Amino acid sequence: MAGMNGTTIAEAPNGFPEKAARFAYRVAWGFARVFSVLVLLAAWEWLATSGTFTPFQLPALSKVLVRIWADITTGDFFINTGLTLYRALAGFLIAAVGGVLLGMAMSRLRVARWFFDPIISIGFPMPKIAFLPVIILWLGVYDVSKITMIVFDAIFPVVAATIVGIQGVERELLWSARNMGAKEREVLWQVVLPAALPQIMTGFQVALPLSLIVAVVTEMLMGGYGLGGAMMTASRFANSVGVFAGIVEIAVVGYLMVKAMAILRRRLLIWHPEAHDPSTA
Numbered sequence: 001m002a003g004m005n006g007t008t009i010a011e012a013p014n015g016f017p018e019k020a021a022r023f024a025y026r027v028a029w030g031f032a033r034v035f036s037v038l039v040l041l042a043a044w045e046w047l048a049t050s051g052t053f054t055p056f057q058l059p060a061l062s063k064v065l066v067r068i069w070a071d072i073t074t075g076d077f078f079i080n081t082g083l084t085l086y087r088a089l090a091g092f093l094i095a096a097v098g099g100v101l102l103g104m105a106m107s108r109l110r111v112a113r114w115f116f117d118p119i120i121s122i123g124f125p126m127p128k129i130a131f132l133p134v135i136i137l138w139l140g141v142y143d144v145s146k147i148t149m150i151v152f153d154a155i156f157p158v159v160a161a162t163i164v165g166i167q168g169v170e171r172e173l174l175w176s177a178r179n180m181g182a183k184e185r186e187v188l189w190q191v192v193l194p195a196a197l198p199q200i201m202t203g204f205q206v207a208l209p210l211s212l213i214v215a216v217v218t219e220m221l222m223g224g225y226g227l228g229g230a231m232m233t234a235s236r237f238a239n240s241v242g243v244f245a246g247i248v249e250i251a252v253v254g255y256l257m258v259k260a261m262a263i264l265r266r267r268l269l270i271w272h273p274e275a276h277d278p279s280t281a
Helices: 016-049 061-074 076-108 110-123 128-139 143-167 171-179 184-222 227-236 240-268
Strands: none
Touching: 016 061, 061 076, 061 240, 076 110, 076 143, 076 184, 076 227, 076 240, 110 143, 128 143, 128 184, 143 184, 171 184, 184 227, 184 240, 227 240
16 A cells, blocks of 8 residues: 555555464364374373383383384384385285276176176185285295285275276266267276276275285284384284384374375365365365
8 A cells, every 4th residue: 555655555464364263273173183092192101101001011102102213213113114015005006906907807898797706706705814824835925925915905995996986987978978989998098987086096095004904914924024023023022012112103104104095086086076075175
């Protein structure tokens, strides 16, 4: 605004109260989302220090955090976490690609559906960990067998989600694309897969934490380095603090993986109505 002598007087930034209110709301909402976790951690520390449990049964959270920091400073945390993530992500990527391709084939080819549908129907609800002894006999106890077990577990939800997603594509979209001269390959890649992507991403969101779970379980049962293997080593030496440190480390890694997949989903589905739903923010 210009003054009487022609000089300009700066005004206060517009919308500052609204920005402050929005920031306060985000802080309050962020605290509310982790409130239950904070209560759980506080209850853990209180129960461990109150004498309700022995230090062997339930070590204090503070001691567990000290152990985690020691693992970080010595590098053991990064070695074990890196190996577990390598196995989990390698198995997940193979399951994701293979599951989408198999789901597409079953949705588009009657022969593929006739052959694979009974296998998927039987294998999906079956506990695949029962095949672990067979995989150990065939492939040993190293990374190949662990990754194979992860793929075997994680591929089923991806296949199922891909089939459901493709079958749910609106027929009007297919008719419109074909009437505009699109070939079958173009219809598949430019219409069917984008329309089925929300369901496929849901399958990925199920398969990713499942891959981490199977990676940890196979490390526990087969031994070697990794978060699961480190927990079993601590258990053999009756190191309760080390066992609980492994639980916390796995929980944090799993949470970060799930959040990363949720962010990737929002990025890939920015065009989809769910990206504009306030409940997903």
